[in-house]
Amino acid sequence: MKRVLLISPHFPPSNLAAVHRARLFAQHLPAFGWEPIVLTVHHDDYTEELDWNLAELVPESVRVERVRADREPVRIGGRRLVGDVVLRSFRSLLRRAIEVVDAEPVDFVYVLIPSFYGALLGRAIHERRGVPYGIDYIDPWVEPNAYPLGSKMWTTQRLARVLEPVAVRDAALITGVAEGYYEAVLDRNPRLRRATTAAMPYGGEARDHREVEAMGIEPWLFERDGRFRLLYAGALLPQAVEPLHRVCRAIAARPDLFDDVELFFVGTGSSPDDAEGYQVRPVAEQYGLWGTVIKEHPARIPYLDVLAHLDATRGVFILGSTEPHYTPSKVYQGVLSERPVLAVLHQASTACDVIRGTGAGRVLAFDGEDGLDTIEDGFADAFADFRAFADTFRPADVDREAFEEFSARNVTRTLAEALDQAVA
Numbered sequence: 001m002k003r004v005l006l007i008s009p010h011f012p013p014s015n016l017a018a019v020h021r022a023r024l025f026a027q028h029l030p031a032f033g034w035e036p037i038v039l040t041v042h043h044d045d046y047t048e049e050l051d052w053n054l055a056e057l058v059p060e061s062v063r064v065e066r067v068r069a070d071r072e073p074v075r076i077g078g079r080r081l082v083g084d085v086v087l088r089s090f091r092s093l094l095r096r097a098i099e100v101v102d103a104e105p106v107d108f109v110y111v112l113i114p115s116f117y118g119a120l121l122g123r124a125i126h127e128r129r130g131v132p133y134g135i136d137y138i139d140p141w142v143e144p145n146a147y148p149l150g151s152k153m154w155t156t157q158r159l160a161r162v163l164e165p166v167a168v169r170d171a172a173l174i175t176g177v178a179e180g181y182y183e184a185v186l187d188r189n190p191r192l193r194r195a196t197t198a199a200m201p202y203g204g205e206a207r208d209h210r211e212v213e214a215m216g217i218e219p220w221l222f223e224r225d226g227r228f229r230l231l232y233a234g235a236l237l238p239q240a241v242e243p244l245h246r247v248c249r250a251i252a253a254r255p256d257l258f259d260d261v262e263l264f265f266v267g268t269g270s271s272p273d274d275a276e277g278y279q280v281r282p283v284a285e286q287y288g289l290w291g292t293v294i295k296e297h298p299a300r301i302p303y304l305d306v307l308a309h310l311d312a313t314r315g316v317f318i319l320g321s322t323e324p325h326y327t328p329s330k331v332y333q334g335v336l337s338e339r340p341v342l343a344v345l346h347q348a349s350t351a352c353d354v355i356r357g358t359g360a361g362r363v364l365a366f367d368g369e370d371g372l373d374t375i376e377d378g379f380a381d382a383f384a385d386f387r388a389f390a391d392t393f394r395p396a397d398v399d400r401e402a403f404e405e406f407s408a409r410n411v412t413r414t415l416a417e418a419l420d421q422a423v424a
Helices: 019-032 085-103 116-129 152-168 183-188 190-194 206-215 238-253 280-286 303-311 330-336 350-358 368-391 400-406 408-423
Strands: 002-007 034-041 063-067 074-076 079-082 108-113 133-137 173-176 196-199 228-233 261-266 294-297 315-319 341-346 361-366
Touching: 002 019, 002 085, 002 116, 002 408, 019 034, 019 408, 034 085, 063 085, 085 116, 108 116, 108 408, 116 133, 116 152, 133 408, 152 183, 173 408, 183 190, 196 408, 206 303, 206 330, 228 303, 238 280, 238 315, 238 368, 280 294, 303 330, 315 330, 330 341, 330 350, 330 400, 341 350, 341 368, 350 361, 350 400, 361 368, 400 408
Parallel strands: 002 034, 002 108, 034 063, 108 133, 133 173, 173 196, 228 261, 228 315, 261 294, 315 341, 341 361
Antiparallel strands: 074 079
């Protein structure tokens, strides 16, 4: 069996969305001939809330190497200026990676980003020990968006444009959640065209949903009442704010359709642990929808708690971005939740095919920023159609065979095949 050093600075019990990528890869890789060694940072050095139930989902057979951070978060006036886990533990991660490579055969080093600065570890290990490496783009590193001159994001993006070419220069493998996540990387770095590439969605894990019942986790944000409640769980991207405005305008124009409806947003705050970091509420208030049709719990809640709350709703709501490459990971947990899915997505998002192909719900597709009127003009009718669909929905109607293509196991198969090709 070949061995891969999987560098994921965040790993359970971290509650960040990206940890599921590493967790599920580590769980399924052995079935395809690859033994994973997970290299991560010790949970005592994380700045986010910890989720120990999530840690229970990591198989005991998965080997996890944890290092301590070299530095504490940098704070100025009580405000955290530098908290990035890799910036605080780069030397420790590199030192331990070299120790592992020196002590035992390692065929490949695979770095999951973000944290984006972790991508530099792959090349550093390659230069010191010659082990081939790859980078997985869970999010794009270099963004096309313009940020205010001198702002933190402006500085971050200036650094990204300098550091990304350094990090990817000798990569043997470039992967991402969808092709759109790394195509621009190949365009900016033409020599990467000779590297192996692979697009792999997050994928869904049916076992996670079974564990909710086994652990006895119950919803606590709302009661199981008679409202037609849809749950949106996850971050709200900046490029999803304008689609949200259009949804709100559509609802405000047809209040008769939404008398007993509640769209409940969870984890959409400006930062993961800020209970007051409302982003949906200000938009909803503009249209008189706050507290009636729309509610928000800004702080992130544990992953298995999200699944428990999905079980207590009438359906799943997914709001996409004006960026065509955006493929929300919440789509996969939505399909597996045995609740109907209503999605507003860019027509180029691969998530459209997941929902339509499995018969799990309804999709209102729009063409990016040029097609936002489609949302405003069509959401009310799309919702009415969805509600009729939900009234007759049966979990058995979802085509699980079609969904198998998007299962975590099958997604990991794609990664294993890409690793085989990259080392060859």
